[in-house]
Amino acid sequence: MTTMNGVPFRQMMVSTSKRSIKCPNPMVPKKITVHETDNMTTAENEVKYMIGNDSSTSYHTAIDxxxxxxxxxxxxxxxxxxxxxxxxxxxxxxxxxxxRNYDRNRQTRNLIEPLKSQYNKAKENAVKVIAQLCVDHNIVANSSNIKRHYDWNRKNCPSKMIADKLWNAFLNDIIAEYNRLVGKKATSSSKPANNTSKDNSSSSNSSTKSKWTKIEGKWTGQSLFEGQYGPPVEDMQTMLANNTPPFYPEKGAKNNGVDNYFxxxxxxxxxxxxxxxxxxxxGIPGKEVYGKLKENKSDSSSESGSSSKSSSPSFKVNSKVTLxxxxxxxxxxxxIPSSVKGKSYTIQQIKTDRVLLKEIVSWVYKKDVVGTSSSSSKSKTSTSNSSSNSSESGKHGKLKIVNVNSAAIVMDKPDRxxxxxxxxxxxxxxxxxxxxxxxxxxxxxYWEVEYKGGLGYITGNFGQKS
Incomplete structure (x- = not known):
């Protein structure tokens, strides 16, 4: 069963023929609006009625x-x-x-059993669902972003919460649940489990292997397709993983997912x-993808060509270097402003081709720094001079934050x-x-970014390469 933060979840989507009436415009969600139905029926009946009529009135989700x-x-x-x-x-x-918030039989919001318990449980489920929606759509849960229908046009809705003065407690429960999801763990997701076969399927499993098509030779730009396995696939995976920036099939897995299975x-x-x-x-790697990968490899080689001829300097964390x-x-x-050049800094982190300088919290290329105690500083400076005309304009690039209301959350790992x-x-x-x-x-x-001297992760649809 698919759940949304522990609440059973399913879809009864409006037909495409009615989208021009019910949901005609693209939208990047920025806030949540809370309503109550003012009746005693189920979520299923509410949705059936809404998607079945020709009125423009519509909403995204119903909860009981x-x-x-x-x-x-x-x-x-x-x-x-x-x-x-x-x-x-x-x-x-x-x-x-x-x-489940209004007793039509008794014409009152003063609920009795079983409707009273049904409403209270629906409200509890709403807390979980709204908190998860905030996480899923990068909406910070607060009083500015979670609104009542009343806040938009002064309609008495959600009417029972307003009448019984339940709104503030309801809002605080959502905020607390949101903070739990962001700071600790979400119990589940509204998205169905991913049933796509993993790339690192064991070739010794005959029932798995029988589903794959073996190909031979080398990858020279011919189109490759999901379901194939063999040397050309591994060539392609390796080129993606060795690209700058890298595009791993599965970062953190064995060989980062390079396993010759597509x-x-x-x-x-x-x-x-x-x-x-x-x-x-x-999703089909062919001549265009192959050509770009080869081009990127060529650019990377030419950039490091002059410095590779001399011995690479040895750097250590906390050692002093001069920019x-x-x-x-x-x-x-x-x-780099001239005011920071020629000065001594402390190495805080080290990567393949760059170091993080603690005092200015900035990444610089190794070829542009010289160890203060190095006897070969002159040759290193010369190496920097000889390669200063090469392309250094952000080979990783920059990520611009988009499609959010105010700010994007930076996470410690790519798993929201x-x-x-x-x-x-x-x-x-x-x-x-x-x-x-x-x-x-x-x-x-997810986008992998440099953040506060380390690595952070931002959900893919909230960033744009700039």
């Missing part, structure tokens, strides 16, 4: 004591806030209907690569249901970009 049902795509608007065709509530918020994770890595470089996005006066750009692409928040970055701001990884619990993957 047993389940949550999605009726509209979350990336399209609904007409539920009563603030007009271009109203903020209608055009930017997810509409959530809570059921499964769902390898296809995802190809799609991320194609998206990153503005290529045709179809060369001939250095042009930080490893993240920005121009199990990661901890290590901070936020404002909309429109940029971060040094390391690459793209598949991670877990996100259809859009």
């Amino acid at each position: 004591e047993t389940e949550v049902i999605q009726a509209l795509p979350y990336n399209r608007n609904g007409w539920h806030s009563g603030d007009g065709k271009n109203g903020y509530g209608n055009r930017n918020t997810i509409g959530v209907e809570i059921c 499964g769902g994770q390898t296809k995802d890595a190809v799609i991320r690569f194609q998206t990153y470089y503005g290529l045709k996005v179809d 060369s006066k001939s250095a042009k750009k930080y490893a993240t692409g920005q121009t 249901n199990n990661a901890k928040s290590i901070g936020t970055i404002k909309k429109g701001a940029t971060l040094p970009l390391n690459g793209s990884v598949r991670g877990k619990n996100s259809d859009n993957g």
